[in-house]
Amino acid sequence: MNLQRTTPSNDTVVARATPEGEGGLAVVRLSGPAALAIARSVFRGPGFGPSKVHLPTPRRAVCGILHEPLAAQDDEEQQVVAIDEALALPLPGPHSYTGEDTVEFFCHGGRQVAAAVVRACQAAGAVAAPPGEFTRRAFLNGRLTLDQAEAVADLITAGSALAARAAITQLRGGLDAELGAVEWPLLDLLVRLEGSLEFSDDDGAGVPADEVRLALAEALEGLDRLLALAPAGRLLRDGIHIALAGAPNAGKSSLFNRLVGDERALVDAEPGTTRDVVAARVHRGGRLYVLHDTAGLRDEAGRVEAMGIARARETAAAADLVLLLAEAGSDWPALALPERGAPPVLRVATKGDLGGVRALGSPVLTSALTGAGIDDLWGAIEKHAEAWNLDEAASLGVVLNERHRQRLLEGRDELAQLLALYEGGADPGDEVAGTLLAATLARLGEISGRVFSEQLLDGVFRRFCVGK
Numbered sequence: 001m002n003l004q005r006t007t008p009s010n011d012t013v014v015a016r017a018t019p020e021g022e023g024g025l026a027v028v029r030l031s032g033p034a035a036l037a038i039a040r041s042v043f044r045g046p047g048f049g050p051s052k053v054h055l056p057t058p059r060r061a062v063c064g065i066l067h068e069p070l071a072a073q074d075d076e077e078q079q080v081v082a083i084d085e086a087l088a089l090p091l092p093g094p095h096s097y098t099g100e101d102t103v104e105f106f107c108h109g110g111r112q113v114a115a116a117v118v119r120a121c122q123a124a125g126a127v128a129a130p131p132g133e134f135t136r137r138a139f140l141n142g143r144l145t146l147d148q149a150e151a152v153a154d155l156i157t158a159g160s161a162l163a164a165r166a167a168i169t170q171l172r173g174g175l176d177a178e179l180g181a182v183e184w185p186l187l188d189l190l191v192r193l194e195g196s197l198e199f200s201d202d203d204g205a206g207v208p209a210d211e212v213r214l215a216l217a218e219a220l221e222g223l224d225r226l227l228a229l230a231p232a233g234r235l236l237r238d239g240i241h242i243a244l245a246g247a248p249n250a251g252k253s254s255l256f257n258r259l260v261g262d263e264r265a266l267v268d269a270e271p272g273t274t275r276d277v278v279a280a281r282v283h284r285g286g287r288l289y290v291l292h293d294t295a296g297l298r299d300e301a302g303r304v305e306a307m308g309i310a311r312a313r314e315t316a317a318a319a320d321l322v323l324l325l326a327e328a329g330s331d332w333p334a335l336a337l338p339e340r341g342a343p344p345v346l347r348v349a350t351k352g353d354l355g356g357v358r359a360l361g362s363p364v365l366t367s368a369l370t371g372a373g374i375d376d377l378w379g380a381i382e383k384h385a386e387a388w389n390l391d392e393a394a395s396l397g398v399v400l401n402e403r404h405r406q407r408l409l410e411g412r413d414e415l416a417q418l419l420a421l422y423e424g425g426a427d428p429g430d431e432v433a434g435t436l437l438a439a440t441l442a443r444l445g446e447i448s449g450r451v452f453s454e455q456l457l458d459g460v461f462r463r464f465c466v467g468k
């Protein structure tokens with residue numbers, strides 16, 4: 001197997017790990033071979049400071065003074081220019097987040113202190129850490145797999161309780177375990193295929209085709225099970241997007257406001273009130289929903305309204321679920337969604353308080369005025385959401401992103417092709433099978449980073465924040 005490992009750079013990096021702005025505390029993190037030496041020149045406290053007689057106790061925080069770097073490193077009496085009173089926590093490698101020597105400073109929050117601490121560390125020889133640098137080093141030092149590193153970013157950006165649970169479960173090895181269940185039997189098979197080549201002179205017997213076929217079929221099933229969770233990964237990360245569409249005056253904005261629990265969109269008796277798409281986030285049952293109110297659909301509209309209607313159709317086509325609204329008793333408007341990949345449509349009758357009969361094919365009758373049917377509507381929405389298996393993905397810790405999905409799809413297709421050779425009755429032979437299988441395993445190995453390139457890492461860590 002192609003195991004590429006580039007070593008982390010020799011720099012010692014520094015960055016604030018907490019967001020900028022006012023808050024009680026800020027954390028500044030130093031990591032790299034010179035972390036302790038740099039910490040000694042900007043922090044005076046038990047075990048720190050210029051004297052090398054006392055060393056800090058690993059993993060024990062001490063209180064002291066963060067200061068401008070000292071000119072003469074070994075002058076115990078030298079007066080320091082204080083930046084803050086702070087805690088320093090020495091975390092020697094390899095038992096640190098990055099796997100390198102690390103020192104974390106817990107200083108006062110706000111805009112000035114942490115920035116001054118970072119500057120002091122830089123003056124003492126540290127370089128500013130680019131986004132994701134600490135996690136990149138953690139990966140390069142074997143502290144995390146690549147998909148665990150991605151889960152760190154997902155955990156930080158999680159927009160819902162369920163997304164956070166999914167990310168921490170993936171960080172704790174969820175996806176790696178599920179992938180391993182597919183990869184290990186294939187690795188085992190690969191070893192046997194390659195072994196049979198080496199010893200073929202002795203006994204002439206390769207791996208029985210039936211066994212290869214069975215192992216490939218099982219792996220294929222496993223990959224399909226994982227791929228079925230790809231939509232859940234996207235919905236956990238981006239939220240479930242719901243578009244409200246319908247004829248002008250159907251009561252879309254009123255229902256939108258009800259669902260959001262806030263008067264976000266303008267409501268008026270005049271048809272054509274909503275032009276632009278108005279979006280709002282709603283948290284329910286640990287999930288994040290992003291609702292979109294849109295312009296009423298009609299044919300005769302002015303120029304600006306027509307632009308709004310085009311946006312309404314685009315929003316509906318891109319949504320995960322469309323609520324198609326019509327006043328109880330009136331007809332359903334034509335939505336004209338694209339034929340391929342169109343989202344499911346849930347028909348919702350509105351203005352139920354006016355006494356109109358429930359329109360044919362509508363499972364839900366609502367009134368934005370009285371609030372009747374709103375709980376039922378949420379129930380129907382949640383029923384749709386169940387089908388996307390967000391809870392399963394979260395409890396397994398399988399939060400697939402586009403990168404994972406692509407590698408899984410490619411691996412799946414390659415395995416399917418190999419399996420087809422066997423099923424066609426033609427045994428391709430252990431050598432061919434072994435070569436194809438090794439290529440597939442290398443592709444799947446990019447998910448956990450068992451196989452990686454600098455380019456792959458740049459792509460993954462680009463979306464991280466500074467200080468992580």
Ligand SMILES: Nc1nc2c(ncn2[C@@H]2O[C@H](COP(=O)(O)OP(=O)(O)OP(=O)(O)O)[C@@H](O)[C@H]2O)c(=O)[nH]1
Nearest residue numbers: 248249250251252253254269272273274296368369
């Ligand atoms: N009685 C009653 N009136 C409603 C209800 N919902 C909306 N309305 C009224 O219907 C009119 C249109 O409501 P909107 O929510 O602006 O309708 P819309 O579909 O967003 O309209 P456009 O943005 O113009 O496409 C307003 O006068 C609302 O007060 C309802 O549940 N019951």
Ligand SMILES: [Mg+2]
Nearest residue numbers: 252253273274
């Ligand atoms: Mg409206």
